[in-house]
Amino acid sequence: MSAVYNFCAGPAMLPAAVMKKAQAELLDWNGQGVSVMEVSHRGAPFIQLAKDSEADLRELMNIPDNYHVLFMHGGGRGQFSAVVNNFLGDNGKALYLVSGQWSKAATEEAKKLAGDDNIDVINVVEKVNGMNKVVIPALSGNGSEYRYLHYCPNETVDGIEIFDDIYSPWPIVADMSSNIMSREIDVSRFALIYAGAQKNIGPSGLSIVIVRKDMLELPQLTQSSIMDYRLTAENDSMYNTPPTFAWYLAAEVFKWLKSVGGVKGMAEVNAEKARRLYACIDSLDFYKNGVTPENRSQMNVTFQLADESLDKDFLKEAEALGLVALKGHRIVGGMRASIYNAMPLEGVDALVSFMQAFAAKHSS
Numbered sequence: 001m002s003a004v005y006n007f008c009a010g011p012a013m014l015p016a017a018v019m020k021k022a023q024a025e026l027l028d029w030n031g032q033g034v035s036v037m038e039v040s041h042r043g044a045p046f047i048q049l050a051k052d053s054e055a056d057l058r059e060l061m062n063i064p065d066n067y068h069v070l071f072m073h074g075g076g077r078g079q080f081s082a083v084v085n086n087f088l089g090d091n092g093k094a095l096y097l098v099s100g101q102w103s104k105a106a107t108e109e110a111k112k113l114a115g116d117d118n119i120d121v122i123n124v125v126e127k128v129n130g131m132n133k134v135v136i137p138a139l140s141g142n143g144s145e146y147r148y149l150h151y152c153p154n155e156t157v158d159g160i161e162i163f164d165d166i167y168s169p170w171p172i173v174a175d176m177s178s179n180i181m182s183r184e185i186d187v188s189r190f191a192l193i194y195a196g197a198q199k200n201i202g203p204s205g206l207s208i209v210i211v212r213k214d215m216l217e218l219p220q221l222t223q224s225s226i227m228d229y230r231l232t233a234e235n236d237s238m239y240n241t242p243p244t245f246a247w248y249l250a251a252e253v254f255k256w257l258k259s260v261g262g263v264k265g266m267a268e269v270n271a272e273k274a275r276r277l278y279a280c281i282d283s284l285d286f287y288k289n290g291v292t293p294e295n296r297s298q299m300n301v302t303f304q305l306a307d308e309s310l311d312k313d314f315l316k317e318a319e320a321l322g323l324v325a326l327k328g329h330r331i332v333g334g335m336r337a338s339i340y341n342a343m344p345l346e347g348v349d350a351l352v353s354f355m356q357a358f359a360a361k362h363s364s
Helices: 016-025 043-060 074-087 101-114 211-218 231-235 244-259 263-285 308-320 343-361
Strands: 067-072 096-098 119-123 125-128 132-136 148-151 170-175 192-196 208-213 300-305 335-338
Touching: 016 096, 016 244, 043 067, 043 244, 043 263, 067 074, 067 231, 074 101, 074 148, 074 192, 074 208, 074 211, 074 231, 096 101, 101 119, 101 148, 101 170, 192 231, 208 211, 208 244, 208 335, 211 231, 263 300, 263 343, 300 308, 308 335, 308 343
Parallel strands: 096 119, 096 148, 148 170, 170 192
Antiparallel strands: 067 208, 125 132, 192 208, 300 335
């Protein structure tokens, strides 16, 4: 086996350059003579890392000054509850758009904490010619006063991505765990963006929250201090000990992303990766994808074999060639190739070549 291309949906592959640097610095970081995992998060070297990483992220995403950038615990699921607890005090209400498994999970968590009466839900995926299509209704207010509208622009499980801007009379909260920094966005359109790190940022155990400062004036529910956005902002994300190694790796990923053209440059590569893989799927009757083209995820390409009895053979032969973690989520089955920022074009090309050869072998 030569190169291994890891298509895991998360924890996902990290850039090879970042991993090699982390390996070289594992026992001696920043000339300290010890690992970054062993230094105080309140010492000057780590404080500088934290400042630099925030500055790099602000540059990469063009984050306005009226937003806090928080490095937090809990991953994406932790933010499901944190969003509710930080903004829905005093019987506040919110609107949730459901486009797949993760927005559905966020909705269920919100209802558990705020109650069914305070969480309204709109399912925005419809079947059009047998394919899943996102249809966002006109959001004109209709007399409802919501603290925020929540949605997930990219559904990791379902392979659905919402590319169009959502126009809402209420502040928009977005779960960008699986597509943050994959393409350029206008941060100012959002009241809050959160993302679990383990897909496009770094390892699991860290989450990023980008929150407009005025949102922190909303009344809160009772919650744990470490998930309080206000306390986190006031303490520069160090109210308690943060996940320092995960933060260090995220900082290195930000540097790497800047070195390869930033988000703009990465968006071009990501679009080409997705184009090549979907072109392969569409060109062969052997494979099928159930998402309408305008909503196909650029990060999580889901597909099925026309003959499901060949699934095990497909996975076995792919793994033998170093193409790993292609099995689809247990809820939807089939296959899933997650092609986040760290996945090179060569990995997608290797997968396409295998898919073409496998189809030819079994299409007699």
